[in-house]
Amino acid sequence: MKPAFGPNDFLIVIPAFNEEGAIAGVVKEINRVLPEAPVLVIDDCSEDGTKYVAKGAGADVLGLPYHLGLGGCVQAGYKLAFELGYDFVIRVDGDGQHDPADIPRVLETLRASGCQMVIGSRFYNHDGPHTSRVRALGILLFRAILRPILGKPVQDPTSGFVGVNRQALEVFTRSFPLEYPEIETLVVLQRKRFKFQEIACHMRPRQAGRSSITPVKSLYYIVHVLLGVFVNILKFDSRRRKN
Amino acid sequence: MDRLLTVTTLLSIALILLVLFSVRRSHIRVEYSVSWLAASIALLILSRSHGLLTWIANFLGLSDPPLALILIVFGLFLVVFYRFSVIISDLKDANIAMAQRLAILEFQLQSRHESD
Numbered sequence: 276m277k278p279a280f281g282p283n284d285f286l287i288v289i290p291a292f293n294e295e296g297a298i299a300g301v302v303k304e305i306n307r308v309l310p311e312a313p314v315l316v317i318d319d320c321s322e323d324g325t326k327y328v329a330k331g332a333g334a335d336v337l338g339l340p341y342h343l344g345l346g347g348c349v350q351a352g353y354k355l356a357f358e359l360g361y362d363f364v365i366r367v368d369g370d371g372q373h374d375p376a377d378i379p380r381v382l383e384t385l386r387a388s389g390c391q392m393v394i395g396s397r398f399y400n401h402d403g404p405h406t407s408r409v410r411a412l413g414i415l416l417f418r419a420i421l422r423p424i425l426g427k428p429v430q431d432p433t434s435g436f437v438g439v440n441r442q443a444l445e446v447f448t449r450s451f452p453l454e455y456p457e458i459e460t461l462v463v464l465q466r467k468r469f470k471f472q473e474i475a476c477h478m479r480p481r482q483a484g485r486s487s488i489t490p491v492k493s494l495y496y497i498v499h500v501l502l503g504v505f506v507n508i509l510k511f512d513s514r515r516r517k518n
Numbered sequence: 519m520d521r522l523l524t525v526t527t528l529l530s531i532a533l534i535l536l537v538l539f540s541v542r543r544s545h546i547r548v549e550y551s552v553s554w555l556a557a558s559i560a561l562l563i564l565s566r567s568h569g570l571l572t573w574i575a576n577f578l579g580l581s582d583p584p585l586a587l588i589l590i591v592f593g594l595f596l597v598v599f600y601r602f603s604v605i606i607s608d609l610k611d612a613n614i615a616m617a618q619r620l621a622i623l624e625f626q627l628q629s630r631h632e633s634d
Contacts, residue, residue, distance in 0.1 A: 335629075339621045343614055351618040355625065453614065 284362040285382055288352035289316045289334070290345060291369035295323040297481065301371050302332035308375040315355065316369065319348040325369075346453035353439075353447045365438045370481035373436040377476040381438040384474055391443040391469035392460075394429070395436030395476030409493045416497065417458055424508065425465050430473055432458045443469060458500045462507040522584050523565045526591075530562035553601050557594040564590060 287305055291298055298316060305314050316329035320342040329336050337355055339348060349366060356364045363385050367373045377395055384393045398414070410433065417432045435457060439447065446467055452459035464471055537554045540546040546554075564571055564587060575586035 335625075337621055337625045340617050343617060347614050347618065351621055354618055355622050358622065 285312065285365060286352075286356045286359070286361045286363075287312055287314045287365045287367060287378065288349070288356065289314065289329075289367050289369045290319060290348040290352065291316050291321065291325050291329065292319040292342070292345075292348070293321045293323050293325060294369040295321070295325050295328050297371045298325055298329045298334075298369050299332040301367065301369055301375070302329060302334045304371075305367070305375040305378065306333055309378060312378075315352055317348050317352045319343060319345075344454050346451055346456040349456060350447060350451040350453075353444055353451065357441070357444045357448045361444070362441045363438060364444060366435060368435045372478055372481050374477040374479060377436070377474075380474060381436070381476075384472060385438045385440055388472050389470075390472045391440050391467075392464055392471040393438040394431060394434050394471060394473045395438075396431035396434055396473040397476065397478040398430040413493065413497055417500070420501070420504065421458070421461060424462060424504070429461065429471075432461060434476075436476055436478075452503055455496055455500050455503075459503040459507060462504050466507060466510060522587070523568070523571075526561060526565035526587060530558045530565060533558040534562070550602075550605070553598045557598050560594060561591060 287309070289298070289301060294301075302314055302316065305312065314334040315337055316325070316334045317337045318326040318329065318339065320339050326336050326338055337351060339351060343351070352366075353364060363382060365378055365381055367375065367378070373395065381393050381395055384390070414431065414433055418429060421429050421432055437457070437460075443464065446463065446469075447460070450463060452463070461471065534555060537546065537551050537558065541548055541551045564574075568583070571583045571586055574590070575581070575583040578586055578589065580586050580589075
């Protein structure tokens, strides 16, 4: 992979764990929409052939030596993008739920708005297909919790379809939640007084495999994220006091 | 009470010996043995000092000195476990950062090979 240059100042990163069935389709679809765009698959030490399938489809692959979990996996991609000098990074899931046709709009919004983060939201047009009831309930809960913290509503706080600029990238290379990062990331951004914007995006059913979040894990997810949000608020308050 | 104190004395001595043997065989690093040794020596002293234990029980408002001993044992090991949680968290952070760095270096090395 070449360092960032000219109009190719953005990198598309795809965290993947056991996505052998879907990853090739995702990479090829991105290449069709954005033929010049560099695509980096971060293989979180998959037990299947994700790494080789992604390479075969034309992506660069950053292979982790052991399974770090989603946060550690995404952060590795952010660190590499930062070192290579990219100004923008768009994160897309490896299961094919995110439509690559939406990537140019996320990128345009990042460039035009000056926001540090742009979230592709499945609920922005008040339709939320392909979301389980448990997840929908979790999203409602976190919307209510995040509203006063962020000072503005967020429709889809669990979306993994996210674009960040270099300012956010620099912060995330130093501090990034290791498990279930999406919601905590918003609080980290708020701590830094960064801005985010949501845009409507089309979500599809996953192309292959199963979600790693089971009903039991959903409960753990809620407790873990609530604790993470709380800890970030504590950091926020202590910084305010120092100032 | 005497029997409990004798058992605590024996347990403390066993713990001290176990930690020292583990350090000797490099199963535990010296810096991590300090917490265990400090906790077990404190237990040994308390279990051999009836007067001190009774004073602590009175200070805490407990009628039974053995209760004070159990409370102190619990408190001491809570501190040791907390210290190890901090150490494990630091190690995990360092380990993740190292794994990411290794992956990035390997990636850049491979990219250089491919471009040559």
